[in-house]
Amino acid sequence: MKPNRSILSVPGHKAKMHAKAAESQADVIMLDLEDSVPIDAKATARDQVVASLQNCDWQAKTVSVRINALDTPFGYRDVLTIVEAAGQRVDTVVVPKVNHPGDIHFVDRLLNGIVLNKKFTQQIKIEASIETARGLEQVTTIAGSSSRLKTLVFGVADYAASIGARLASLSGHGENEDAVYPGHRWHYTLSRIVTAAKAHGLLAIDAPYGDFKDTHGLTHAARMACALGCDGKWAIHPNQIAGINEVFSPSAEDIARAETILKANAGAQGNGAIAVNGRMIDQATVRLAQQLYDQAVHLRLVDNSKSKS
Numbered sequence: 213m214k215p216n217r218s219i220l221s222v223p224g225h226k227a228k229m230h231a232k233a234a235e236s237q238a239d240v241i242m243l244d245l246e247d248s249v250p251i252d253a254k255a256t257a258r259d260q261v262v263a264s265l266q267n268c269d270w271q272a273k274t275v276s277v278r279i280n281a282l283d284t285p286f287g288y289r290d291v292l293t294i295v296e297a298a299g300q301r302v303d304t305v306v307v308p309k310v311n312h313p314g315d316i317h318f319v320d321r322l323l324n325g326i327v328l329n330k331k332f333t334q335q336i337k338i339e340a341s342i343e344t345a346r347g348l349e350q351v352t353t354i355a356g357s358s359s360r361l362k363t364l365v366f367g368v369a370d371y372a373a374s375i376g377a378r379l380a381s382l383s384g385h386g387e388n389e390d391a392v393y394p395g396h397r398w399h400y401t402l403s404r405i406v407t408a409a410k411a412h413g414l415l416a417i418d419a420p421y422g423d424f425k426d427t428h429g430l431t432h433a434a435r436m437a438c439a440l441g442c443d444g445k446w447a448i449h450p451n452q453i454a455g456i457n458e459v460f461s462p463s464a465e466d467i468a469r470a471e472t473i474l475k476a477n478a479g480a481q482g483n484g485a486i487a488v489n490g491r492m493i494d495q496a497t498v499r500l501a502q503q504l505y506d507q508a509v510h511l512r513l514v515d516n517s518k519s520k521s
């Protein structure tokens with residue numbers, strides 16, 4: 213699977229930003245038709261997204277389109293217009309405010325019909341944004357609802373609104389959380405989403421960080437999400453991409469540690485727990501190290517020939 217560390221959200225009606233996004237180092241570009249687009253620009257944003265999908269050079273990036281929610285007049289039309297016109301270049305459709313597996317079934321069936329009609333050969337995947345209390349209550353059944361599902365994404369601001377949690381910053385997207393709840397205000401929510409995702413073989417992606425000038429705060433939030441098992445994080449500004457990519461890539465120190473563990477394990481020839489530099493490592497440690505090492509290989513940070521050693 214291609215890397216999914218940084219996902220840059222780009223307003224659908226802003227063509228200039230599409231070109232800039234295509235040149236960026238983001239792993240995924242998400243062309244947004246939902247909350248970054250004003251109501252009176254919904255139709256022109258669709259046309260612009262179709263044009264950009266067809267004309268921009270997206271290189272090896274994954275390209276996704278976020279449709280409007282299914283309880284609006286726009287969501288179903290977004291799927292039809294975008295996928296019929298430019299489905300060959302759509303890797304994933306992001307469905308916001310998923311409340312129920314039926315929301316995913318609906319998009320899945322629409323995609324089935326369009327793919328058959330247009331004879332597309334590639335598989336268009338779905339990403340479910342969990343950002344309501346109802347969605348979180350149903351997250352396990354949502355995660356298992358379709359073979360098209362690739363990702364669960366956490367939508368922090370809408371989730372906070374949905375449960376009536378107090379706005380703690382100007383943007384409402386992940387800043388200043390420590391001040392109102394020491395530790396991590398969304399620890400339970402994010403862990404719940406990560407667990408449902410991983411139980412069904414899906415990726416788990418963290419919400420964006422709204423203060424795009426605060427690199428320290430962004431790194432802190434990304435590290436928290438990475439520690440909880442997230443695979444990546446949304447970005448809302450190009451300045452955020454490098455920091456997110458760095459946090460979600462194994463560091464040289466991480467790789468050296470994994471190599472030490474894998475080497476010691478290979479030398480122990482299948483023994484259970486062994487001591488390495490005065491620390492216990494067992495097969496769970498080895499699984500963690502192997503995962504990290506494989507990720508480093510995948511990102512070409514180490515030599516491929518040593519994978520699965």
Ligand code: COA
Pocket residue numbers: 220221222223228229230232233244247248420447448449450
């Ligand atoms: N994608 C691509 N390019 C972007 C971008 C994005 N998300 N955000 C900013 N840029 C570009 C700007 O167009 C500008 O380009 P230029 O130097 O060629 O003129 C450059 O990056 C610097 O932008 P800056 O002036 O710092 O920000 P801004 O005031 O133009 O925009 C936001 C600030 C927050 C309005 C803008 O970043 C944005 O719309 N982000 C996405 C919001 C979104 O998608 N929300 C929904 C998901 S939560």
Ligand code: MG
Pocket residue numbers: 247308343367369370
């Ligand atoms: Mg939202």
